[in-house]
Amino acid sequence: MAIRISLDEVMERSGVSVSGLAERIGITAANLSILKNNRARAVRFSTLSAICRELGCQPGDLLRFVPDAEGPQVGGAEDGD
Numbered sequence: 001m002a003i004r005i006s007l008d009e010v011m012e013r014s015g016v017s018v019s020g021l022a023e024r025i026g027i028t029a030a031n032l033s034i035l036k037n038n039r040a041r042a043v044r045f046s047t048l049s050a051i052c053r054e055l056g057c058q059p060g061d062l063l064r065f066v067p068d069a070e071g072p073q074v075g076g077a078e079d080g081d
Contacts, residue, residue: 025050
């Protein structure tokens with residue numbers, strides 16, 4: 001997966017628990033834990049919005065792109081450069 005969720009870091013800085021945040025945004029602690037541990041395949045914008053609202057952050061504080069170690073690199077020889 002190329003998109004990583006840094007929810008654990010933002011939650012730690014905010015001093016909020018999984019169960020506390022889950023209750024405040026209206027999802028189960030199990031589903032929030034899946035998101036927090038980067039096991040989710042997708043996240044609803046409404047959930048992302050609620051997390052940002054409760055943690056006082058921006059989506060970019062939670063999501064980061066991590067290039068795959070394998071596969072073609074942009075601008076590499078495979079691109080015809």
